[in-house]
Structures are given as structure tokens and as C-alpha cells.
Amino acid sequence: MANTNPLETAPKEGRQVQPGYKILVAEDEESNFRYVEKLLKKAGFDLLRANNGLEAVEYVEFDSNINLILMDIKMPVMNGVEATREIKKMKPEIPIIATTAFAIPGDREVFLNAGCDDYIPKPIRAGELIDMILNHIA
Numbered sequence: 376m377a378n379t380n381p382l383e384t385a386p387k388e389g390r391q392v393q394p395g396y397k398i399l400v401a402e403d404e405e406s407n408f409r410y411v412e413k414l415l416k417k418a419g420f421d422l423l424r425a426n427n428g429l430e431a432v433e434y435v436e437f438d439s440n441i442n443l444i445l446m447d448i449k450m451p452v453m454n455g456v457e458a459t460r461e462i463k464k465m466k467p468e469i470p471i472i473a474t475t476a477f478a479i480p481g482d483r484e485v486f487l488n489a490g491c492d493d494y495i496p497k498p499i500r501a502g503e504l505i506d507m508i509l510n511h512i513a
């Protein structure tokens with residue numbers, strides 16, 4: 376059945392978020408970050424925030440405990456596509472989920488070609504995001 380409440384974070388039946396999963400959220404816009412922070416924390420994930428792509432690359436370089444990255448594409452300093460390429464050179468095993476508003480046809484292919492493992496358009500629906508995350512880390 377479709378999940379109609381965007382803040383409902385319960386994963387599909389039988390799927391559990393294990394404690395200690397750390398997600399790096401690369402997001403330049405405060406309100407977008409607050410929204411994602413709320414739903415990921417509610418689902419039981421630990422969080423780190425990068426304000427742009429370069430910060431995301433630096434976090435990955437120095438923190439060996441990042442399980443997954445949620446990567447906004449449109450960011451200052453270094454965008455999400457460039458940051459994904461850099462991160463995948465260093466640590467290809469970390470799953471990266473790209474996200475963007477105002478997606479245009481073909482975006483998904485661009486992001487996947489850059490090395491992203493998945494793509495979720497904004498506005499992000501909580502249930503969909505949690506299930507997508509679990510698909511990559513479970």
C-alpha cells in the first residue's frame with residue numbers, strides 16, 4: 376500500500392534500522408537539511424552534515440565510519456556530481472544516493488554515470504528514502 380504520510384519513517388515490515396549507522400547528508404539549504412535530519416533521526420540513523428560538495432569529500436577522507444551519503448546535486452563550491460566522482464575514487468564502497476529538486480529528464484542517468492548508486496527526487500518522501508537507504512546498507 377502506498378505510503379501517504381511524508382513524515383512516516385517506518386520501513387517496510389520486518390526491516391530494522393540497526394543502531395550506529397552513520398549517514399553523511401550533503402545539503403546546502405538549511406530547511407532541506409532540517410527536514411531530512413528530522414526524518415533520518417526519527418528512523419534511528421546517526422547524522423553528519425556537509426554544507427557543500429567539498430566538505431562532503433573532506434568528511435569522507437577523514438571519517439572512516441560513514442555508511443552512506445545522501446548527496447544534494449546543486450551545491451556551492453563543489454556540486455554533488457563532482458563530489459560523487461571524487462568520493463568514488465577514494466571509497467567506491469560507500470553508497471551514494473543523489474537528490475535534487477526540479478529534476479529534468481536524463482538527470483538520473485547523469486547522476487548514475489557519475490557514480491551515484493541511486494536517485495531520489497525532492498520533495499523526499501520519508502518512507503521511500505528509508506527503504507532506499509536500507510536497500511543499500513542492509
Ligand SMILES: [Mg+2]
Pocket residue numbers: 402403404447448449450
Ligand atoms: Mg542545493
